[in-house]
Amino acid sequence: MSNLIETLKAQIIEQLNLAELKPEDIDPNAPLFGDGLGLDSIDALELIVLLEKHHGIKIQDPKDAKAIFASLQSMADYIIANKK
Amino acid sequence: MIMEATIVSYCKIKNNTVWVNGEKINIDNNSVDFSAFLVNLYRQMNLNYPKFFKMDNLCKLGILAAEMVIQNNSKSENFEKDKVAIFLANNSSSIETDRNHIKTIVNKNDYFPSPAVFVYTLPNIIIGEIAIKHKFTGENAFFVSETFDANFMHTYASIALQSRHTTDAVCGWINVDGNEYEAFMYYIEKKNLNKAGNGLNTHHTAEMIYKLYN
Amino acid sequence: MITYLGANNIISPLGFTTAQNLEALARGEVAVKKQQFHFSESIFCCSKIEDSTLNSYFSAISNITTYTNLEKMCILSIQDVVQQSGIDLKNKENLLIISTTKGNIDVLEGVYKNMDSNRAYLPVFAKTVGNYFGCAITPLVVSNACISGLLAIIAGKRLIENGNYKNIIVCGADIVSEFTLSGFKSFNALSDEPSKPFDKNRTGINLGEAASGILLSSDEISSIKISAGNSANDANHISGPSRNGDGLFNAVTKTLEDSKTETVDFISAHGTATEFNDEMESVAFSRAKLDHLPLNSLKGYYGHTLGAAGVLESVIAINSLASNTLIKSMGFELQGTSHELNVIKKTEQKTINSCLKTASGFGGCNAAAIFEKV
Incomplete structure (x- = not known):
C-alpha cells in the first residue's frame, strides 16, 4: 500500500506537471482538488488517463471520478479494489 | 489633452537571448535547450506561477514575453482590465503540440490521448493564458501568416484602439516550431505623449513596429 | 460606413449550396449520424461529408488529387460565392479571410500519400486556396478556437469600414479528423447520440465538418x-x-x-x-x-x-x-x-x-x- 502511494505521488507529479512539488509535500489524505493541491478540471481528466495508462483501470462512469480522486488514499483504495 | 496610441514597452526572445525595450537581459544559463531555457528564465523572473509548468512551450514563451512587456513599461497605473486587448499572430499555429497529440494516438497499442496536451492544440490558448494571468478581459484575435505582418497588426490594433471598448493592447508575434522559436511582443496604450515618464514611449506606427521587430 | 452581407454558401453533408442546406433544415434533416472509423472501435456520432460526394463536385472544376479535402471544401464554397457575386479576388481591393482551427490536420496525421507535409501549416493551406482564385492579397487566416468564424466576419467588417478593402469573402472551414475526435473524447465531451443543445438531457458535443463562405461589401449588395x-x-x-x-x-x-x-x-x-x-x-x-x-x-x-x-x-x-x-x-x-x-x-x-x-x-x-x- 505505501509503495502504491509513493508510486502514485511520482506519477501525479509527472503526469500533471507539478514541477514545483516534491512527493513528501503531498499528504495522502488531503483533498486533491479545491484547497488541497489546487487541481482543476483538466487535471481530473488527466487522472482518468493516468489510471488507465499506468494501472490498466478504466473508469466506466465519469461521475464516479469525483469520489475516486478525493485524495491520494482514495485513489490507491480504488486501484487495489479494481485490480484484475 | 490628445490621447495617442503609444508603444510603451516591447520584448524580443530569440536564440536563448532576451531583449527588453532594446536592452539585452543577462540570463543566468542560456546554453541549454529551448525547454530548459524557458524554465531558467521563469525562475530568474521569480514568477511563482505553478500553472506555468502545465503549459506547452508556445504558451510558456508567451507568458514570459507578456510578463516582460507588462513589468517594464511606464503605462498609467489606473486602467480598466476589460479594455485591454490581446492580438497575436504566428506562422506555425500550435504545430509543435499538434505533433505531440498525434504521438499519443499513432500507436493503437499505446493509445492515450491526453486532455492536458490536446487543450494546447489551439494557438489562441496563449491569449487565454495571458488573459488569465493578468485578468485582461478585452478584445482577442489570433492570426496566422507566413511572416510577421507589422502593417496588418498595426491596422487591426489601431481600429480596436479607436473604439471606446479598448484603451490598451498587447500585440505581437510568437512562434514555436521544433527547436526554432521567436517571440516579439509590445504593449500599446492610449496616452498623452507629453506626459511620457520613464521607459520607452514611441508612436504606434507600422514603421516603428518593423523597426523594433528587426 | 456600412458593411453589407451578400452572396453565401454552405458545403455540408446536407448540401453544397445554401439553398440545399436551408431546404434540408426545413425538412428537419440532420447531418450528424453514428459512424465507425478505421482508427477506433468506438462509434462516433458526427457529421462528415462523404469523400465520393466531395470528389464528384470537385472533379467538375479541378483535379481531385491536387488538393486536400479541406482545400476542396473551401474552394467549392468560395467558388460559389465568387460565381454568385462576380467578385474578383485578383483585384487588390478584395480580400479572402479564412477561419479554421486545425486546417489540414489530416496532412500532419499522414492521411494522404502524396501531399507535401508543409500543407499542414495554415499559411500554406490558405495560400493554396488563395492561388486557386489568383488572390492579389495573401489570404488572412484567423485561428481563434470556436469563435474563429464569427471573429473573421467581425475582422472583415472592421477592415472594410476602415477603408482597407472594398469586398471581403470570409470562408470558415474544418474537417472531422482522428485528431479532433480523439482529443474531444479525452475531454469526455463527445455525445454518442445526436446532440441536444440547451436540453435537460444533453450529453455533449458532436463534431462536424463543413465549409461556409460569405461576401462582405461596402457596396449595397443586399438588404x-x-x-x-x-x-x-x-x-x-x-x-x-x-x-x-x-x-x-x-x-x-x-x-x-x-x-x-x-x-x-x-x-x-x-x-x-x-x-x-x-x-x-x-x-x-x-x-x-x-x-x-x-x-x-x-x-x-x-x-x-x-x-x-x-x-x-x-x-x-x-x-x-x-x-x-x-x-x-x-x-x-x-x-x-x-x-x-x-x-x-x-x-x-x-x-x-x-x-x-x-x-x-x-x-x-x-x-x-x-x-x-x-
Whole structure:
C-alpha cells in the first residue's frame, strides 16, 4: 500500500506537471482538488488517463471520478479494489 | 489633452537571448535547450506561477514575453482590465503540440490521448493564458501568416484602439516550431505623449513596429 | 460606413449550396449520424461529408488529387460565392479571410500519400486556396478556437469600414479528423447520440465538418448589414467556460451598445450541448436580459463545425432574417439550464429584423455580432 502511494505521488507529479512539488509535500489524505493541491478540471481528466495508462483501470462512469480522486488514499483504495 | 496610441514597452526572445525595450537581459544559463531555457528564465523572473509548468512551450514563451512587456513599461497605473486587448499572430499555429497529440494516438497499442496536451492544440490558448494571468478581459484575435505582418497588426490594433471598448493592447508575434522559436511582443496604450515618464514611449506606427521587430 | 452581407454558401453533408442546406433544415434533416472509423472501435456520432460526394463536385472544376479535402471544401464554397457575386479576388481591393482551427490536420496525421507535409501549416493551406482564385492579397487566416468564424466576419467588417478593402469573402472551414475526435473524447465531451443543445438531457458535443463562405461589401449588395461585433475574454480557465458568463456577457453588451439597434428579434447561439457551455450561455443571456428572445443552436443539425461554425451559423441566421423564418433548435425538448431560455421548438414564419449571433470557445474567448435589415 505505501509503495502504491509513493508510486502514485511520482506519477501525479509527472503526469500533471507539478514541477514545483516534491512527493513528501503531498499528504495522502488531503483533498486533491479545491484547497488541497489546487487541481482543476483538466487535471481530473488527466487522472482518468493516468489510471488507465499506468494501472490498466478504466473508469466506466465519469461521475464516479469525483469520489475516486478525493485524495491520494482514495485513489490507491480504488486501484487495489479494481485490480484484475 | 490628445490621447495617442503609444508603444510603451516591447520584448524580443530569440536564440536563448532576451531583449527588453532594446536592452539585452543577462540570463543566468542560456546554453541549454529551448525547454530548459524557458524554465531558467521563469525562475530568474521569480514568477511563482505553478500553472506555468502545465503549459506547452508556445504558451510558456508567451507568458514570459507578456510578463516582460507588462513589468517594464511606464503605462498609467489606473486602467480598466476589460479594455485591454490581446492580438497575436504566428506562422506555425500550435504545430509543435499538434505533433505531440498525434504521438499519443499513432500507436493503437499505446493509445492515450491526453486532455492536458490536446487543450494546447489551439494557438489562441496563449491569449487565454495571458488573459488569465493578468485578468485582461478585452478584445482577442489570433492570426496566422507566413511572416510577421507589422502593417496588418498595426491596422487591426489601431481600429480596436479607436473604439471606446479598448484603451490598451498587447500585440505581437510568437512562434514555436521544433527547436526554432521567436517571440516579439509590445504593449500599446492610449496616452498623452507629453506626459511620457520613464521607459520607452514611441508612436504606434507600422514603421516603428518593423523597426523594433528587426 | 456600412458593411453589407451578400452572396453565401454552405458545403455540408446536407448540401453544397445554401439553398440545399436551408431546404434540408426545413425538412428537419440532420447531418450528424453514428459512424465507425478505421482508427477506433468506438462509434462516433458526427457529421462528415462523404469523400465520393466531395470528389464528384470537385472533379467538375479541378483535379481531385491536387488538393486536400479541406482545400476542396473551401474552394467549392468560395467558388460559389465568387460565381454568385462576380467578385474578383485578383483585384487588390478584395480580400479572402479564412477561419479554421486545425486546417489540414489530416496532412500532419499522414492521411494522404502524396501531399507535401508543409500543407499542414495554415499559411500554406490558405495560400493554396488563395492561388486557386489568383488572390492579389495573401489570404488572412484567423485561428481563434470556436469563435474563429464569427471573429473573421467581425475582422472583415472592421477592415472594410476602415477603408482597407472594398469586398471581403470570409470562408470558415474544418474537417472531422482522428485528431479532433480523439482529443474531444479525452475531454469526455463527445455525445454518442445526436446532440441536444440547451436540453435537460444533453450529453455533449458532436463534431462536424463543413465549409461556409460569405461576401462582405461596402457596396449595397443586399438588404442585410452587420451593425456591430466584438470579442471578450473570460480570463477564467483555458477550457472551462466561466460560471458567471462574464466574457459572453461583455461581448454581447459591447455589441448591443455599438449597434444602436432598438430591438433584437432572435439569438443564433453557440449551444454546443455540453453541460457547462449551455449553462454559461443561459447565465450570460439572462444577465443581458435577453433570455426571453427566441433562440436556436444549429449544432443539433451540423454538430460543432469548429472554425466553420461561426460562418455557417451566420449564413443561416442571415437567410432566416431574409425569409422571416425562425428555425427550430434541433434536439431541444426540456428546459435544461438554470435560467430558462426561449429555445425555438418549431420552425415558424415571423417578421424578424435583427439577430444576435454569439460564439464561445477554448481559451476563454467569446464573440458577438448583430445582423440586421437595412
